[in-house]
Amino acid sequence: EFTKLDVRPRAAMLQYVQCLAPFAPHIAEELWQILGETGSVHTSAFPDFDQSKLVLSEVEIVVQVSSKIRGKLVVPADADSAVMESMAKADSAVQKHLEGKQIVKVIAVPGKLINFIVK
Known part of the structure; x- marks a missing residue:
């Protein structure tokens, strides 16, 4: 559903790049800079997640x-x-x-x- 959006939320893009960084560090750094962030994506705080979403009902x-x-x-x-x-x-x-x-x-x-x- 994320790819179907015409305009993607910036916060979501930043979190995506942070999650991508360990697997594709060079591309993640480039995307981090394109999104206007300063410093390295690798020194930024990793996104938080909600534990309750991991539990299957x-x-x-x-x-x-x-x-x-x-x-x-x-x-x-x-x-x-x-x-x-x-x-x-x-x-x-x-x-x-x-x-x-x-x-x-x-x-x-x-x-x-x-x-x-x-x-």
């Missing part, structure tokens, strides 16, 4: 029936195996594969996958 898990992928499901990041199981059983694609079969075991790895072993 939802994750996508894989739903398997007898170790075969039957779908994907978005669940809360802190969902335990019981919540994952109930949400997976409610999914129509999974219900189709569980229909008429007995669930022998449920293997759940929170945040990753849930596997229904059936016979």
Whole structure:
């Protein structure tokens, strides 16, 4: 979305150049000077970030029936195996594969996958 803007905010450009500096130091210095900053980009304070933006509220898990992928499901990041199981059983694609079969075991790895072993 940043590249779609006709006019880019100067503050955002400065932060971008600061983040670019360790990977492309010469280009970053040139851009820093073009943006009208004095001194070196490498001596400027690194941009701050918001820790709360790094925390996921939802994750996508894989739903398997007898170790075969039957779908994907978005669940809360802190969902335990019981919540994952109930949400997976409610999914129509999974219900189709569980229909008429007995669930022998449920293997759940929170945040990753849930596997229904059936016979």
